[in-house]
Amino acid sequence: LGGNASVEAQNDDPESMLSHYKEVIKTRKDIPALMNGDIDEYDLGTQDLISYIRMTEDERVLVVINLTGKEQTQEIAADPNYGEFTQSVYQSATDETSSFDGQTLTLAPYSMMILK
Structure with a gap:
């Protein structure tokens, strides 16, 4: 019942919505x-x-989202108010393409990465 859109079908699929x-x-x-x-x-x-x-008194993170169907590469410069972002703290578990080396961000199509 529900086909591929059912919770049962999506629960065990790591690539499901x-x-x-x-x-x-x-x-x-x-x-x-x-x-x-x-x-x-x-x-x-x-x-x-x-x-x-996004920032609190103790933490700041940079959220970057690729809105295109193509891989995007971008240099991440230090922000004059918030400093540098040098490490990735989130990328989707199924995203094997995106990467961040502390300066250059490569984002897979329609993906997101959070940097700290």
């Missing part, structure tokens, strides 16, 4: 800045990527 949202919700709970932080812009100079900073 249900699994994706469970992972994103868990990440949001694990990173306080995503739950309760203020938000500020971080301009990457492209319309292919959405980026913004």
Whole structure:
């Protein structure tokens, strides 16, 4: 009943929409800045990527989302107000393409990475 869209069918599929949202919700709970932080812009100079900073008194993270069907590569510069972002703290468990070496971010199509 319900076919591929049923909860039963999606529960054991790590690439299902249900699994994706469970992972994103868990990440949001694990990173306080995503739950309760203020938000500020971080301009990457492209319309292919959405980026913004979330911060609390103790933590700041940079969220970058690829809005395109193509892999995107972007240099991540230090922000004058929030400093450097040098490590990845989230990328989807099923995303084997995206990477971050502390300066250059490569994002798979329609993917997201959170940097700290």
